[in-house]
Structure formats: structure tokens, C-alpha cells
Amino acid sequence: MHHQPTSADDLAAIITDAAARGARCEIRGGGSKAGMGAPRDAEVIDMRGFTGVVDYDPPELVLTVRAGTPLAEVQRLIAGEGQMLAFEPFDHGPLLGGELGQATIGGVVAAGVAGPQRLTMGGARDHLLGVTAVSGRGERFVAGAKVVKNVTGYDLPKLMANNWGRLAAMTELTLKVLPRPRATSTMVLEGLDHIAAVRAMACAMGSHAEIGAAAHLPGAEGRRALTLLRVQGFAPSVTARCAILPDLLRDHGAARLLPEEKAAALWDAVRDVTPLADAPTLWRISLPPFSTPALLDRFALLGARWLLDWAGGLVWLAHDGDATEIRSAAAMAGGHAMLIRAPEPIRAAIPMQHPRQSGVAALEARVRRSFDPAGVFETGRFLDMPHAD
Amino acid sequence: MLKMPAPDALVLGRREEIVAALRAIVPGEGVIAQAAALRPYESDGLTAYRQPPMVVVLPETVAQVSAILSWCHAQGVKVVPRGAGTSLSGGALPLADAVLMGMGKFNRVVEVDYNNRLAIVQPGVTNLAITRAVEERGFYYAPDPSSQIACTIGGNVAENSGGVHCLKYGLTTNNVLGIEMVTMAGEVLRLGGRHLDPAGLDLLGVMVGSEGLLGIVTEVTVRILPRSETARAMLVGFPSVESAGQCVADIIAEGIIPAGMEMMDRPAIHAAEAFVKVGYPLDVEALLIVELDGPAAECDHLIEEIARISGLNGAMTSRISTSEEERAAFWAGRKAAFPAVGRLSPDYYCMDGTIPRRRLPEVLRRMAELSEQHGLGVANVFHAGDGNLHPLILYDANKPGELERAEEFGNDILRLCVEVGGVLTGEHGVGVEKRDLMPEMFSQTDLDHQQRIKCAFDPELLLNPGKVFPTLHRCAELGRMHVHRGEVPFPELPRF
Numbered sequence: 001m002h003h004q005p006t007s008a009d010d011l012a013a014i015i016t017d018a019a020a021r022g023a024r025c026e027i028r029g030g031g032s033k034a035g036m037g038a039p040r041d042a043e044v045i046d047m048r049g050f051t052g053v054v055d056y057d058p059p060e061l062v063l064t065v066r067a068g069t070p071l072a073e074v075q076r077l078i079a080g081e082g083q084m085l086a087f088e089p090f091d092h093g094p095l096l097g098g099e100l101g102q103a104t105i106g107g108v109v110a111a112g113v114a115g116p117q118r119l120t121m122g123g124a125r126d127h128l129l130g131v132t133a134v135s136g137r138g139e140r141f142v143a144g145a146k147v148v149k150n151v152t153g154y155d156l157p158k159l160m161a162n163n164w165g166r167l168a169a170m171t172e173l174t175l176k177v178l179p180r181p182r183a184t185s186t187m188v189l190e191g192l193d194h195i196a197a198v199r200a201m202a203c204a205m206g207s208h209a210e211i212g213a214a215a216h217l218p219g220a221e222g223r224r225a226l227t228l229l230r231v232q233g234f235a236p237s238v239t240a241r242c243a244i245l246p247d248l249l250r251d252h253g254a255a256r257l258l259p260e261e262k263a264a265a266l267w268d269a270v271r272d273v274t275p276l277a278d279a280p281t282l283w284r285i286s287l288p289p290f291s292t293p294a295l296l297d298r299f300a301l302l303g304a305r306w307l308l309d310w311a312g313g314l315v316w317l318a319h320d321g322d323a324t325e326i327r328s329a330a331a332m333a334g335g336h337a338m339l340i341r342a343p344e345p346i347r348a349a350i351p352m353q354h355p356r357q358s359g360v361a362a363l364e365a366r367v368r369r370s371f372d373p374a375g376v377f378e379t380g381r382f383l384d385m386p387h388a389d
Numbered sequence: 390m391l392k393m394p395a396p397d398a399l400v401l402g403r404r405e406e407i408v409a410a411l412r413a414i415v416p417g418e419g420v421i422a423q424a425a426a427l428r429p430y431e432s433d434g435l436t437a438y439r440q441p442p443m444v445v446v447l448p449e450t451v452a453q454v455s456a457i458l459s460w461c462h463a464q465g466v467k468v469v470p471r472g473a474g475t476s477l478s479g480g481a482l483p484l485a486d487a488v489l490m491g492m493g494k495f496n497r498v499v500e501v502d503y504n505n506r507l508a509i510v511q512p513g514v515t516n517l518a519i520t521r522a523v524e525e526r527g528f529y530y531a532p533d534p535s536s537q538i539a540c541t542i543g544g545n546v547a548e549n550s551g552g553v554h555c556l557k558y559g560l561t562t563n564n565v566l567g568i569e570m571v572t573m574a575g576e577v578l579r580l581g582g583r584h585l586d587p588a589g590l591d592l593l594g595v596m597v598g599s600e601g602l603l604g605i606v607t608e609v610t611v612r613i614l615p616r617s618e619t620a621r622a623m624l625v626g627f628p629s630v631e632s633a634g635q636c637v638a639d640i641i642a643e644g645i646i647p648a649g650m651e652m653m654d655r656p657a658i659h660a661a662e663a664f665v666k667v668g669y670p671l672d673v674e675a676l677l678i679v680e681l682d683g684p685a686a687e688c689d690h691l692i693e694e695i696a697r698i699s700g701l702n703g704a705m706t707s708r709i710s711t712s713e714e715e716r717a718a719f720w721a722g723r724k725a726a727f728p729a730v731g732r733l734s735p736d737y738y739c740m741d742g743t744i745p746r747r748r749l750p751e752v753l754r755r756m757a758e759l760s761e762q763h764g765l766g767v768a769n770v771f772h773a774g775d776g777n778l779h780p781l782i783l784y785d786a787n788k789p790g791e792l793e794r795a796e797e798f799g800n801d802i803l804r805l806c807v808e809v810g811g812v813l814t815g816e817h818g819v820g821v822e823k824r825d826l827m828p829e830m831f832s833q834t835d836l837d838h839q840q841r842i843k844c845a846f847d848p849e850l851l852l853n854p855g856k857v858f859p860t861l862h863r864c865a866e867l868g869r870m871h872v873h874r875g876e877v878p879f880p881e882l883p884r885f
Contacts, residue, residue, distance in 0.1 A: 059638040060745050060776075082644055112586060123586055125594055126563050141838045142831065147743045148556070149775040149815040151549045151598050152823070152830055153857065154839045155562065158594025162586070179644035202504055206528075208618040208684060234644075237687030288583035290504040313505075313585055336588040354588040359578045363845060364590045370841035373868065 006049035008132070008140050008171050014045060015169070016138030019374035026379045027165035029068055030102030032093040033111055037352040037381035039344055047106055050171050058083055061148055062129065064174045067106025074105045084180040087124050088115030090271050095282075096341055106170050112162030115271040116213035116230070119310040121178075125161040130174035133160065135167065136372025146174045159367070164382070167371040181212075181232035186263035187245045189227040189253040194218065194300075195293040197227045198312040200252035202289060204229050205311050207248050209241045215270040216308040228266060229255070270309055279305065279318030281342045283326055287335025289313040295333045299326075316340075323350045330354065351383040391438065391821055394855045396486035400466055404443055407466060411446045411488065414456045419494075421445040430471070430489055434536070435479040435822055437738075437792060442469065442483035449494045451569070451577060451607045458605065459575025461488060467851050468573070470601040472512065472544030475536040477739060478820025480548060480600045480856060487854075492543050495607065498522045505583050507566055508613050512543025512606045516550075519611060528613040531558035534816070535724065543606045549598030551816035553649040553723075554680075556774035558614070560816070562597040569608035570596060573847040583610060595842060600818050601853040603846040617682035620648065622719045623692060625699045626673030626706035630654060633675035634749040636702040637773045640679070643698060645691055647774065649680040651723050654753065656768035657730065657781070661722035664729035669722050670706045677773065678719055726770045727781065734766065734783035738795045742806030743815035746776040755805055756780060763798040765791070777815035778806070804829055819857045827859050841867050 003025070005011040018025050024042040028034060050066040058081040065074055071091060078084060089108040093100050103113075114123040130144035143156030160170060189200055197216040204211050212232045219225040231241045246255045258266070269275055276282055287295065289312035296306060296315070304319035319326065323339070323346065330337035336354035339347065356364065361384065372378070400407075408422045421427060422444050432439040448454045461468050467487035474481050483489045495511035501523055502508070508519055508530070516537040519530040533552035534540055540550065546568065551560045558564070567581030580593040587593060596603055627633035633652055640647065653661065653676045662669040669676060679695055681688045692709055699707060710716035722729075730737050744752050753769065760767045766783040780802055784795035803813050803823065807830050813823045827836060836858060843850065844864035854861060 057745070057747065059642045060747060061641065062745070112591075114586070118585065122559065122563055125586075125591055126559065135838060139834050139838070141835045143835065143838070145743075145812045145830070147745060147776055147811050147815075149551060149560070149743045149772070149777045150812040151551075151560075151816055151818055152813045153819065153827065153836075154595055154842050155549065155598045156595070156839060156842075158562070158591045158597075159842075161594075162591055166590075179641070179646065182644055202506075205506060206503065206526075206615055208615060210615075210617075210683065233683070234687060234690055236690040237684055240684040240686035286584045286586055288502075288505040288507075290502075310585060334582055335584040338588065356589050357579065359572075359576050360580065360589070360592065363572075363578065363592060366845035367590060367592070367595075367842060370845050370868070371838065 001043040003043065003045045004049050005045065008134060011045070011134045011169055011171065012138045012140055015134055015136065015376055018043065018376050019136065019138060023376070024379045025376050026381070027110070027169045027377065029104030029107030030070065032091055032098055032103040032107065033096065035096040035098070036340060038348050038383050040380045042379035045169060047104065047169065053077065054172060055146070058177070061177055062146055062174060063177045064146060064172060065105055066172050067170045068104050070101065071103040071105050071108055072101055078177050079180065082180050083177045085127065085175065086117060086121035086178045087127050088117040088271065089113045089124065090115050095273055095277055105173060109161050109173055110163055110165055110170065116215055116267060116309050119214065119313065120212050123161070125158050127176045128157040128161045128173060129176055131157050131160045131170050132172040133168035133170045136374060136376045144174065148176050166368055166377050183235040183238045184230065184232045184260070185238050185242050186258045186267070187229045187231065187242055187255045188258045189249060189255050190224045191219070192216070192225055192227050192253060194296045194308065196252060197225070197308065198289055198292050200227055200249055201229070201311040203249060203252065204245065207244065209245055209248065213267070214311040216312065217266070217270065217275060218306065220275070226266065228263070228270070230267065270307060273307065273316050275307055276305060276316055276318040279341070281318065281320045281346065282340045283317040283319065284338045284340050285315040285317055285330045285335055287313060287315065287330060287333045291333035291335065295329050298329055327354060353382060355384070391825070393440070393484060393821070394861065396484065400486040401443070407464070407488065408444050410460055411444060411457065414460065415446055415448050415453050419447045419449065421447070430474070430483060430491070433471070433474040433476040433479060433481040435477055435482070435820065438479050438482050438821060440483050440485060442489035443486055445489045445491055447491045447494050451571065454490070454571045454605055454607055455575045455577055457488070457490065458571055458573055462574050462849065462851060465849065465851065467854055469853050470547070470605050472541035472547070473515065473539045475540040475544065476548060476818060476820060477741070478814065478818040478822040480818050480820040482821050484855060490605065492541065492605070495543070499608065502583065503528070506613055507583055507610055509608060509610045510542055512546070512609060513541050516540050516542055516545055523613050524616070527616050529616045530564070530611055531614055532561050532564055542609050542611070546597050546606050546609055547599065547601045548818045551777070553651060553772060556650065556772070557646050557648050562594060564612050565593070565597055565609060566612055567610040568593060568596060568606050570604040570606050572604050573849070573852045581610065600820060600857050602843055602857060603852070619685045619688050620680060620682040620716060621688045621692060622710045622716045623679045623695060624669070624708040624719045625677045625679065625704045626670040627675045627677070628673065628703055628705055630675045630753050631750045632702045633677055634746065636677065636699050636704070638746060639698045639702065640695055641774070643694060645694060647679050648682040649678070650774040651678045652676065652771040652773040653723065653726065654769040656766065657726050657770050660729040660733050660768055661726050664732060665721050665725045667718045667722045673705055678723055723770065730768050730781045730783065735785040735787065738782040738784065738799055740780045740782065740799050740802050741777070741814050741817040742803050742811055743775065743777045744806050744809050744811035746773070748809040752778070752805060752809060756802060759798060759801050763794050765795055765798055772815070775815070776811065800826060821856055824857060825859045827857070837862070837867055844868065
């Protein structure tokens with residue numbers, strides 16, 4: 001069954017009815033990430049009936065928008081006012097074999113999607129100020145507020161970001177927006193291996209250069225490895241900060257300025273993970289940057305491919321090997337591994353999200369039950385329902 | 390006046406047994422039971438409310454925290470956590486029938502990890518001590534609440550503390566990577582770590598700012614940042630609050646997010662200048678302090694831009710700091726604003742609402758009317774960049790009825806904040822102070838969705854009860870489901 005609510009009342013009625021029928025529902029925006037997680041047979045609640053801007057006053061740095069609004073539309077609108085979503089969300093469509101342009105603002109926030117700038121500007125969680133949603137109880141509720149600074153009550157917007165449609169269907173989101181940098185420059189170091197790259201990025205991150213994003217693309221046929229450092233802000237500041245990098249990074253290599261267009265294309269590739277778009281199995285490992293070299297050493301021997309973002313704190317790993325080995329390596333490194341893409345039989349057996357410590361898992365389950373006592377949103381996608389264990 | 394939950398006579402009657410049980414877990418001076426020794430703990434920064442605790446326990450190890458909570462949980466004894474006790478909203482106000490758990494002995498910096506740019510500290514470490522521990526290598530911890538020399542990071546996590554630089558650098562929640570915590574049942578959990586975006590639901594995000602209701606934090610991992618190369622400040626005076634407010638909007642519209650941007654109204658300017666004599670202009674209606682940080686080239690560029698924008702908005706005076714001393718002097722008046730106002734009046738009451746900035750002139754106008762109506766003066770300092778207002782209400786607690794009038798005036802101000810689209814608290818927390826105003830901002834359904842989180846963490850409601858939520862619902866009552874034709878859907882799922 002495919003539900004297409006256009007009002008919060010519709011949505012509440014659908015969820016209440018599903019709970020009474022014992023049906024399970026997947027909350028879906030454009031479906032750009034539907035290919036993640038275990039195959040499932042749930043009813044779909046299509047949120048694309050909730051579109052449009054509710055309120056946008058650029059100097060207040062606050063945007064309220066309905067959840068089903070396409071991400072591209074939101075980005076176009078705020079770019080027109082010289083602003084941006086600083087967590088740099090992106091469209092997973094092409095990475096998962098779908099089309100570009102389907103991702104919605106509600107979908108990227110619910111999945112906690114963030115790009116290279118997450119390193120310094122925060123993730124979706126850090127920019128979600130307020131939410132209107134319908135929980136699994138079929139009740140409409142408001143969380144957070146429409147101002148940039150608020151500590152009234154529990155910070156439920158944090159829970160709503162990255163909840164993957166397991167707590168509530170968000171109908172309206174209030175996001176913090178920030179000025180788009182007036183100037184951007186990217187400095188590059190060539191030919192570093194992953195160990196040298198992580199060291200060079202850490203050195204730059206700890207300096208006055210105020211690096212906004214740092215990524216590493218390993219060498220491939222006919223191309224040397226590239227370590228990218230992005231500097232943004234007002235032009236005089238960007239010039240001054242780039243100028244300190246060659247000397248600062250002297251021991252790591254010769255830092256030089258990349259032509260703007262080439263740099264922009266490389267950052268798009270890092271954010272969208274295009275160099276690994278052909279890999280059958282793709283993992284996203286978040287870990288402390290200095291644990292990355294040892295983790296990669298281990299998988300290099302097994303023929304894995306990768307790219308690094310977040311100064312080495314994010315590893316996109318293309319590797320068809322044993323999932324248990326990847327998960328235990330990520331955990332040993334002090335991080336976690338999310339399965340982004342894999343053939344269906346693997347997704348049916350391996351949970352998409354890294355399993356949590358048992359006490360935390362139990363607490364999460366209690367929080368989920370508090371929003372969704374009937375389990376309307378327990379579609380089996382995450383392979384962690386009590387009966388699936 | 391505020392009502393706290395009625396003390397449980399049964400628990401009060403078991404005081405000696407409870408003290409003995411705590412002494413068995415924490416030996417020596419770690420348990421304080423003598424009436425005189427309990428007095429320093431009877432209030433926090435919201436001194437209008439006082440209540441000596443039943444007993445104070447000062448654990449030193451995670452095992453002790455876990456054993457205490459686990460024992461209290463089993464015995465149905467309430468626990469109130471406390472850091473340095475600087476809360477301005479009564480978050481650490483004791484209860485007559487509760488154990489007060491002070492975390493001051495957890496005062497060690499566990500590790501500084503420069504490679505991954507983070508520090509791991511115990512919750513009793515003060516906010517400023519984190520910066521002190523990392524400054525030799527040019528780093529600092531960004532959130533800087535005004536009480537940073539005294540307040541602890543554990544308290545900052547509980548309150549999601551901000552500071553004057555949080556528009557650019559974020560609140561506590563944006564700077565914490567991980568915590569170790571103990572639940573009321575005594576279970577030790579780790580949320581997050583040294584990496585970004587932990588797997589699963591963002592329980593860390595809910596713990597930060599939960600005002601001690603969900604768990605006791607025993608370790609905190611924070612991000613540290615390289616200290617900016619330079620910082621400079623500007624002092625700009627305006628003929629009206631409207632023009633100063635428009636200037637703030639125009640600065641942001643130009644794409645500038647200053648490190649700090651503070652506004653003071655006429656009464657606050659005069660009080661501060663009389664107290665610290667730093668040369669604030671006295672003929673202006675509003676004063677902006679704008680701080681820029683970054684490379685010198687950036688500061689120079691932005692100072693020029695802001696001078697231009699303030700000129701367009703009719704600035705009457707403008708000064709730019711040329712030395713660290715001068716920058717400190719510009720801030721001295723603002724930082725002394727509370728004690729300065731305190732000299733005008735025997736007592737003052739500090740409020741903390743946030744509004745959409747565009748509504749500032751209207752809010753200040755209506756606040757002046759309320760001031761007249763309640764017969765009490767008010768001075769305003771304002772984190773202008775993020776719309777966080779701190780009205781300081783002047784009153785005399787020795788005059789009968791003035792405290793009540795001050796509180797009523799404060800409540801009216803917060804209602805006004807909510808009415809114009811803002812919130813009850815921007816950084817001080819709800820605590821007991823704004824507890825009963827929560828329904829101004831949230832419906833009962835909204836509050837129920839929040840309170841069920843409490844039930845997931847602490848179903849017996851033993852941890853810091855009586856704070857944040859106006860009514861305590863039993864969890865069973867909150868968990869009630871509408872059952873259709875007597876059938877429970879998904880009988881295989883556990884229910885809480």
C-alpha cells in the first residue's frame with residue numbers, strides 16, 4: 001500500500017489506522033536511500049505531499065520548510081539569498097543506482113546526511129532547530145523551536161535528525177542556515193599515501209589556516225593521490241590562510257593552489273563518493289582520524305579501495321570481504337561502520353547500522369517504543385527488532 | 390510560588406539507614422550528613438530557592454556512582470546531581486528527601502589527544518580548565534559560559550551551556566563528541582566517542598541539555614580548536630534600539646558571523662560604565678560590542694565592513710580596539726553588567742529568553758510597559774547575534790511582595806518571548822525556574838513526547854524529579870496506548 005498524505009491530519013489518521021491494523025509503514029521522501037538496509041515489505045508513507053517553504057527570513061538565519069520539499073529546491077532557494085545548509089547534505093540517488101534530484105530535505109535530515117563540511121560545521125543534527133512531526137502514536141507534536149538558540153526541554157530535534165523514520169514522520173523542519181562563503185580556495189598535496197595524508201591533514205587542521213574541509217583521494221590509474229584542503233571565507237582571509245599552508249606543510253609535500261573549477265569538481269566527487277560509485281559493496285566508516293591508517297593497512301592487503309573525508313575521520317571503503325571483519329576493525333579503531341550499498345542477500349543478513357553496545361541498544365529500543373509503541377515504523381529494515389535477533 | 394514534590398515521609402524516616410548505606414559505598418568524608426555541613430549545598434545560582442538536601446555524597450569513582458545509583462534505585466530513593474552549583478535556573482536545587490550527588494571530585498583531565506583534536510575530561514573539571522589544559526599547544530575549548538571559571542563541564546553538558554561566542558562556535562552540544570554516563574539503575578553506558586556521528590539514535594544529543602534528569606555523566610570527550618591568530622573588538626553606539634537591531638541584521642545579511650555580538654540598552658550601559666569606567670558612550674540608546682577573530686587580514690577587512698554598515702545605520706560613536714588591553718576593556722563593561730546592575734538595586738533577577746531578532750524593538754517596547762505595570766526597573770543585555778535576551782529585573786527582596794512581583798514580571802517577559810515566536814530559555818535551562826511556564830511553549834502532547842524519553846531512561850522518575858516538567862506523570866500513565874477491540878498490536882514487541 002502506498003499512502004500519500006497531504007496534511008498532518010491525514011498523516012495522523014494513516015498512522016493511527018496502521019497501528020490498529022498491525023501494519024508496518026516506511027516513511028519515505030523521494031526514495032533516494034530506499035536501497036539501503038534490508039529488503040522489506042512495508043506500506044509506504046510518501047511524504048512528498050508536504051512541500052514548500054513555510055517561513056524564510058535570511059537575516060534570522062532560520063528556514064522553516066515542509067519535509068517533502070526536494071533538497072535541490074531548498075538549496076536553490078537559499079543560495080539565491082547567499083546562504084547555505086552548512087552540513088552540506090547531498091543526494092544519495094546516483095550512489096545507490098537511482099536518479100539525481102529525488103532526495104527531500106526531510107529525507108536527508110532523517111538520515112543524518114552530511115558532506116565534507118561536516119568536519120568543521122557540524123552535521124544535520126547541529127542545524128535542525130525545530131520539528132513538527134507525527135509519532136508512531138498517530139499524534140502530532142512539536143519539538144524544538146524556530147530560533148537559533150534554545151535549550152527549553154529535551155533536545156528532541158537531535159533525536160529526529162538521523163532517526164531514519166523510526167520515531168516519527170516529520171512534516172515540517174526548521175533549519176539553521178548560514179551565509180555562503182564569499183570565496184573558496186583549495187590547496188592540494190600530491191602523491192601522499194594514506195598515512196602521510198592523515199598526518200598532513202591533522203597538521204593543517206591544527207593550524208591558523210582554519211581549514212573547512214579536508215579529504216584524500218588515493219592514486220588510481222594515471223593519477224597521483226590528492227590530498228585536498230578547503231579554505232573558505234572572505235577573500236582577504238582566504239588568501240592569507242592559504243598563504244601559510246605551503247610553509248606549514250613543508251615536511252609533508254609541496255602544497256599548491258588548485259584551479260577553482262577543478263577543485264569544485266573534486267569536492268563534488270568526494271561528497272558524492274563518485275570514485276567508488278561502481279563498487280558492489282560500499283561501507284561508510286566514521287572513526288578517530290588517527291586510527292584510519294591502521295585500519296586501511298589491514299584492508300589494503302585485501303584489495304579494498306577507499307577515499308577519505310573529514311580529515312581522515314570518514315572512510316568510504318569499497319570492499320566485498322567479510323562484513324564481520326569490517327565491523328570489528330571499525331569498532332577496534334574506536335568508530336563504527338555503516339553498510340551503504342551491497343547486494344540484496346548481504347543486506348538481508350547484515351544490519352545497515354553498526355550494532356550498539358547492548359545497554360545502548362536496549363535504551364534505544366525503549367526510546368523507539370516511547371514514540372512508537374505499536375511498532376508501526378518497525379519495518380525490518382534495520383534487522384534489530386527484538387523478534388529478528 | 391514554586392511547589393516542589395512533597396517529600397516522602399517514609400524516605401525521610403529512613404535517613405540514617407540511607408546515610409549508612411552511602412558510607413558503605415563512599416568511605417570517609419565523601420558522605421556529608423551533618424546539618425551545618427549541608428548548608429552550602431542548599432541552593433545553586435538561583436538563590437531565591439533554598440532547600441537543604443537529605444544527605445550529600447561525593448563519589449570519586451565510576452564504580453561508586455554506579456553503586457550509589459543502583460542502591461538508590463533499588464530502594465526508591467531520589468537523587469539530585471550537582472556540578473559546581475552555578476545553574477541560574479535551579480537545576481541543582483536539592484530535595485528534602487533526595488540524595489545530592491556532587492561530582493566535584495571527578496576533577497581530572499584524563500587525556501588530551503592533539504592528533505584527533507579532542508580532550509577527555511571528568512565532569513567536575515571546570516570549563517576554563519579544559520582550555521588551560523590545551524592552551525600550551527595553541528588550542529582551546531570554544532563554549533564559554535560567563536561562569537566558566539567555576540562551572541564544570543558536567544554541568545555544561547547537563548544544561549547545554551552557551552556563551553558569548555556560540556553563534557559562531559556553537560553550544561556545548563555542538564562541541565561534545567562523547568560521554569560516559571550512569572543510568573539511574575546504575576548501568577554504565579558510553580555514547581559517542583572520539584569520532585563524529587555515532588551509530589543509531591542520537592542519544593548523546595538528548596543527554597546534552599537534559600538537566601540531570603536522564604543520567605549522571607562521568608566522563609566527557611570534547612572537541613578542541615586552534616585559537617584564532619587575532620581577535621579585535623568594536624564598540625558602536627546607536628541613537629535607538631531599532632537602529633542597533635537593524636545593524637545586527639545587516640551585518641549578518643552581509644554574510645558576516647562575528648565571533649561575538651552583544652547589545653546593551655541604556656540602563657545597562659549606564660550601570661556598567663558607572664561600575665567599571667571603561668569609556669562607554671553615555672549619550673546612546675544602544676551599544677553594540679562586536680568581536681571578530683581569525684587572521685589579521687580577516688579582522689581588518691571585517692572591521693572596515695562593519696564600520697561601513699554601522700555608518701549606514703546611523704551609528705553615533707564607533708571605536709575599534711587596537712590592543713588586547715583595549716579589547717578586554719570593551720568587554721569589561723559587558724562582563725560586569727550583572728554586578729553593575731546589582732549596585733543599582735539590592736537584588737536583581739536575570740532572565741533568559743530568545744526571540745527572533747526582528748522582533749527586538751517591539752519586545753523592548755513592551756518590556757518597558759511591563760516594567761511600568763509591575764513597578765520594577767529592568768536593564769537589558771542581549772546576545773544580539775542569536776536573539777538571546779537577558780533582561781535584569783531590579784527588586785528588593787526585603788520589601789514584602791517584591792520577589793513575587795519580580796518573578797511575575799519575569800514570567801510576563803518569557804510569555805512575551807514565546808508570543809513573538811521565541812522560547813523560554815536560550816541557555817540557562819528550565820530547571821525549577823521556568824518549569825511551570827513550559828505549557829506556554831508546548832502542548833500537553835508535546836510535553837508527553839518529551840516525558841516519555843524520561844521514562845525510557847528512568848522509569849521510576851528518581852533522578853532530579855520536580856525539574857523541567859510542570860507535572861509528573863507516572864510512566865505507566867504516559868505509556869497508555871489506545872487498544873483497538875482489545876487487541877494489542879505486535880504482541881511480540883516488548884512494551885515499556
